[in-house]
Amino acid sequence: MNLSSHLDRRTLIRATAAGLLLPALSPAWARSGSHGILPGQGGTLSGEDIALSIGHSPFALGDRQGHAVTVNDAFPAPLIRLREGQNVRIAVTNTLDEDSSIHWHGLLVPFQYDGVPGISFPGIGPGETFTYDFPVRQAGTYWYHSHSNMQEAMGLYGAIVIDPAHGNGVTADREHILVLSDWSFTHPHILLRRLKQMGGYYNRQRQTVAGLLEGRGQPLGERLDWAAMRMDPTDISDVTGAAYSYLINGHDNGANWTGLFTPGETVRLRIVNASAMTNFNIRLPGLPMTVVQADGQDVRPVETDEFQIAIAETYDVLVQPQEHRAYGFVAEAIDRSGQCRATLAPQMGMVADIPAMRERPLLTMRDMGMDHGGMSHGGMDHTAMGHEGMNHSMPASSAPMDHGSMKMRDPSVAPQVPLGPGVASLSPMPVDRSGDRPTGLEHVSHRVLTYRDLVAALPNPDTRPPAREIELHLTANMERYMWSFDGVKYSDGADPIPFRLGERARVTLINDTMMPHPIHLHGHFFELVTGGDETAKPRKHTVNVLPGGKLSFDLTADAPGDWAFHCHMLLHMHSGMFRIVTVREDEA
Structure with a gap:
């Protein structure tokens, strides 16, 4: 309508x-x-x-x-x-x-x-x-x-x-709530239709010949590698600043949302990413942040200078501005196609600076699940790659492919994922990226929060080892703008993911796409497996799975019923990256 x-x-x-x-x-x-x-x-x-x-x-x-x-x-x-x-x-x-x-x-x-x-x-x-x-x-x-x-x-x-x-549990003199969002005057159904027509419709930051000649961007060898795979290392966000205005509490830069403080106070910032399609990098230049809560759950305080907040995540941070001046709260889209600035100030009328936009990030082979060590980009062999990515015609019994020092997963032992029209590629070497800096922050000189920095403030309520493991692939065909779990769109009859009431399970998400996906489970919290204290794993309801990476969480299925489980990028969910989790008592 x-x-x-x-x-x-x-x-x-x-x-x-x-x-x-x-x-x-x-x-x-x-x-x-x-x-x-x-x-x-x-x-x-x-x-x-x-x-x-x-x-x-x-x-x-x-x-x-x-x-x-x-x-x-x-x-x-x-x-x-x-x-x-x-x-x-x-x-x-x-x-x-x-x-x-x-x-x-x-x-x-x-x-x-x-x-x-x-x-x-x-x-x-x-x-x-x-x-x-x-x-x-x-x-x-x-x-x-x-x-x-x-x-x-x-x-x-x-x-x-x-x-x-x-x-x-968190002591502060004052608090402010900062709700981040992306706003377009174009109806979201029209945005989706344009992406269906051309997956990169809103990517206005593609690399150019002029940039190559000026030495910007990737070396020539890497550029040729990506071209051979029909992929674009600048394709980080589906809908960008070309269509979106970025807002804080409904305000853009010109409206200058302002939160007041008295120098020396401890100020709590409750930050919600309510965007439809945008992950943000958050910083307050000149003001360190102490993270005290993630997704509503207390964590041991950890100080950082910047963090990425995925769609649907919440973070609470403490700041202690000492000077009588304005500080900028900067929410920068991860593809750096736009940003929004709010102001923290001791009085009205003060305006914090709007920092210059940082250089756009570029995806790497690690973001494609090719953690190839010292392999030369320019020496990469694409003979086994089709125009969408990995060669889908490879028989299931084939031996692992060898691109220099890069070993592909053995398809005879790897879980099988349908390689149909909705799956462009599978990550050949997905790795745990819970300790990686997120997209766009890999090379900044200051401190950046990662999931491995998060430790629950209280012991986990259930420390039983998982009784079984489940592996789910996040799959897509960007050219056709199709998104799915294990190659099956929800509308195509994807089966529910069943759990027994009270059971303990480990779920591993493997991102076979070139974009991060914030995955949300309704009705439950789960504990991220980060390699840290097994009794104090951070508890979350939404987790951002980096491109080409994998991430595990332990779940106690303690809420009976049918629950949504989906990517919180709205257009991805709407296009098929959605499943139902069922929690049932054992039948007598």
């Missing part, structure tokens, strides 16, 4: 004249000039009964005007603040003329209130109200968003803060 029909030109002009645009749309916590959100202050929705209304609202960004899908006429949606141990009833009314829904991202709720249409409930029809009723079982920083019709990309997302039942 054409959503623009909900907001004709005259309505938009009247709304503009009435001042109902960007700053006024923002809830109090998201407006520029925030003094911080502390327990008990206003500007939030809280209590045991909360009412939300989903609808359309006008929206402006600079001199461009359009509309957003909003909650209670707010963009981003209102902050919901709860307390661990309470019960909450959230009545959600849908005023759209299409179905809608809300998923409570990271919250441990009964599956019938998880908010995924077709899996946990039918959805919320036009004009209907659905009441979510559940106990609040945890504390931390989380968020909520639609799971219907890609409304999430159009503004239907907001932050959730849950205060601990007893005390506060």
Whole structure:
């Protein structure tokens, strides 16, 4: 349907004249000039009964005007603040003329209130109200968003803060909530259609002959290698700054969202990546950050200068600005096609600098799962490579291929993945990349957070060894813009992934694509296997699997029901990278 029909030109002009645009749309916590959100202050929705209304609202960004899908006429949606141990009833009314829904991202709720249409409930029809009723079982920083019709990309997302039942494990004088997003005035269905027509439609940073002659980018040998494989090392993000504006609390650089502080205070920043398609690199130049929480779970404090936050992740950090000056909070898209800056300042009217965009990153053979040691790029043999990547005609009984010192996986022992039209290539040598700096931060001179830096603040609740192991491949054909698990799109009848209630299993994700994938499991936390303390593995609900890499987590299947398991890149999920996890009691 054409959503623009909900907001004709005259309505938009009247709304503009009435001042109902960007700053006024923002809830109090998201407006520029925030003094911080502390327990008990206003500007939030809280209590045991909360009412939300989903609808359309006008929206402006600079001199461009359009509309957003909003909650209670707010963009981003209102902050919901709860307390661990309470019960909450959230009545959600849908005023759209299409179905809608809300998923409570990271919250441990009964599956019938998880908010995924077709899996946990039918959805919320036009004009209907659905009441979510559940106990609040945890504390931390989380968020909520639609799971219907890609409304999430159009503004239907907001932050959730849950205060601990007893005390506060993280001490701060002030806190600010920073919700990151990517915004396009082009409807997400149109973005997807263009990517279906040409996978690299929004990649405007391809390498050029002029760049090669000037010595920029890759050496000639590497360029020829990539060309022979019909792949592009600049193809890092599907939808880029060519289509997106990057926002913090609904504000762009010009709007300059500002959070106030008093020099010497400890300030807690609750950071949520609510983007549809963008991972961000986060830094505050001149101000180190101490990470104290990941995905709402406390971790042992670790200081860093920069970290990457994948789509759907949350991080809480502490900063201690000492000087009476403005500091820039910089969220840079990982492909460096754009960035957004907010300001932390001791008074209103101060504006932090917008740093120059750093040089675009380039993918390497490691990002293709070719951890080839000292192999010369220019000496790579492509005789076994088809135009999409690895040669799919190789019989299953063939011996491992040898490209110089690079050994391919033996297909006679490796798990078999269908190599059909939806699978362009398989990573020949995937490695654990939990200790790798993420895409675009491999060579910066300062400290960068990796998953191996994260250690749970409290012992893991279940330290049993896994009783079985499951391996899943993240697969794709970029030219056809098809995404899947193990080569099977969800719409093509992908089987559920079954677990027995209470069982302990290790899941290994192998990324056979050239892009990172933030993979989210509903209804559960899992523990990342990072090689560190086995009793204090970091607990998360979303994990970013780097290109050509693999990552394992241990899961206790303790929530009965049917749960979504998917890539949180919205267009990837919509195009097939989605499965159902079932948790059932053993039959008698």
